[in-house]
Amino acid sequence: MVNLQVLEQLREELQLEGEPDVVTELIDLFLADTPDLIESIQLDLDRREAEELRQHAHALKGMCRNLGIVGMAGLLAALERHAALGSLQDAPEMVAQLDAMFDRVRQILESQRRV
Numbered sequence: 001m002v003n004l005q006v007l008e009q010l011r012e013e014l015q016l017e018g019e020p021d022v023v024t025e026l027i028d029l030f031l032a033d034t035p036d037l038i039e040s041i042q043l044d045l046d047r048r049e050a051e052e053l054r055q056h057a058h059a060l061k062g063m064c065r066n067l068g069i070v071g072m073a074g075l076l077a078a079l080e081r082h083a084a085l086g087s088l089q090d091a092p093e094m095v096a097q098l099d100a101m102f103d104r105v106r107q108i109l110e111s112q113r114r115v
Contacts, residue, residue: 001069001070001071001072001101001104001105001108002067002068002069002070002071002105002108002109002112003068003069003070004068004112005068006067006068007023007067007068007112010022010023010026010067011023021113021114021115023112023113023114024112024113024114024115026066026067027067027109027110027112027113028113030063030067030109031106031109031110033063034060034063034102035102037056037059037060037063038060038095038098038099038102040052040056041053041056041057041060041079041095041098042095044056045088045091045092045095048088050083050084050086050088051083053079053083053088053091054080054083054084057076057077057079057080057083058076058080060072060076061073061076061077061080064076067109069105069109071101071105072098072101072102072105075094075097075098075101076098078094079091079094079095079098082094
């Protein structure tokens with residue numbers, strides 16, 4: 001679900017001595033931004049706006065990949081492909097899975113915060 005090695009690698013590569021934990025800051029940004037993006041995806045679906053849905057899924061997929069959140073990234077990639085084809089038939093189930101997956105990811109990420 002979350003590749004914790006990616007988080008550790010980010011810490012090794014980006015952390016400056018004496019500065020706040022960079023990964024905690026990235027996690028906090030992700031946790032703050034993701035609910036709004038999921039809500040936007042749901043609204044796009046409700047409005048049948050495939051291109052907007054594709055764009056929002058693409059943006060969230062990139063954020064997930066940067067943090068090693070592989071499960072959500074894979075689901076978002078599939079959602080993005082469906083939206084690009086204008087095929088939203090399976091999208092309601094995918095968005096429900098995304099919402100449930102985010103709840104589990106949130107718990108994992110919160111356990112990785114260093115204050």
